Amino acid sequence: EVQLVESGGGLVQPGGSLRLSCVVSGFRLSDNWMSWVRQAPDKRLEWVANIKQDGSEKYYADSVRGRFTISRDNGKNSLYLQMNSLRAEDTAVYYCARDAFVGCSDYWGQGTLISVSS
Amino acid sequence: QSALTQPASMSGSPGQSITISCTGTSSDVGGYNYVSWYQQHPGKAPKLIIYEVSNRPSGVPDRFSGSKSGNTASLTISGLHAEDEADYYCSSYTPNTALDRVFGGGTKLTVL
Numbered sequence: 103e104v105q106l107v108e109s110g111g112g113l114v115q116p117g118g119s120l121r122l123s124c125v126v127s128g129f130r131l132s133d134n135w136m137s138w139v140r141q142a143p144d145k146r147l148e149w150v151a152n153i154k155q156d157g158s159e160k161y162y163a164d165s166v167r168g169r170f171t172i173s174r175d176n177g178k179n180s181l182y183l184q185m186n187s188l189r190a191e192d193t194a195v196y197y198c199a200r201d202a203f204v205g206c207s208d209y210w211g212q213g214t215l216i217s218v219s220s
Numbered sequence: 221q222s223a224l225t226q227p228a229s230m231s232g233s234p235g236q237s238i239t240i241s242c243t244g245t246s247s248d249v250g251g252y253n254y255v256s257w258y259q260q261h262p263g264k265a266p267k268l269i270i271y272e273v274s275n276r277p278s279g280v281p282d283r284f285s286g287s288k289s290g291n292t293a294s295l296t297i298s299g300l301h302a303e304d305e306a307d308y309y310c311s312s313y314t315p316n317t318a319l320d321r322v323f324g325g326g327t328k329l330t331v332l
Binding site: 137145146147148149152161197202203204205206207208209210211212213 | 252254256258264265266267268271272277307309311312313314320321322323325326
């Protein structure tokens with residue numbers, strides 16, 4: 103059974119940092135591109151970043167480029183998102199997701215909530 | 221403002237069919253056959269139900285179908301079930317290194 107489990111969410115002040123982790127099981131992480139997608143409180147979905155199987159290519163949404171860094175450790179079956187200089191508008195549930203098709207994710211984690219507030 | 225436009229809400233009775241539209245541009249929906257649809261129940265993660273315009277992942281009932289015409293994609297649910305009440309999101313690949321995919325704003329489907 104494919105499973106993705108995120109952790110690392112919480113309340114952080116504006117300008118602060120957080121590191122999200124996603125541990126996967128039920129498939130070989132090295133076989134897939136992986137993405138982070140977030141869902142704002144108004145339920146709008148936004149793709150955040152993705153990373154190639156070997157980590158050699160990474161892409162980011164304009165809204166997070168330069169502040170967020172996606173990475174992976176295939177040996178640990180883990181995906182990461184380092185988030186710096188957090189802003190109120192980064193408040194959302196963050197999902198890690200397996201990219202199986204072009205521009206599309208077939209499995210998602212349960213999500214972890216990030217709240218940015220003073 | 222979402223990149224793709226969906227109706228905010230729709231409703232139907234059990235057994236009826238409904239079609240949810242998703243309008244984009246020639247740079248996303250109209251330009252590529254990489255439209256996908258997700259179903260999301262309250263408190264749950266999105267679930268992929270259609271990929272590449274009209275393909276269903278294993279386990280998704282065949283009463284869910286997808287299509288596309290020009291810059292508008294559509295999700296049809298034939299024979300509504302009570303458990304189909306959920307939010308539905310469309311998404312399209314867009315070849316922009318700053319934006320792998322764009323999403324619609326979501327449609328809240330109520331089964332009366």
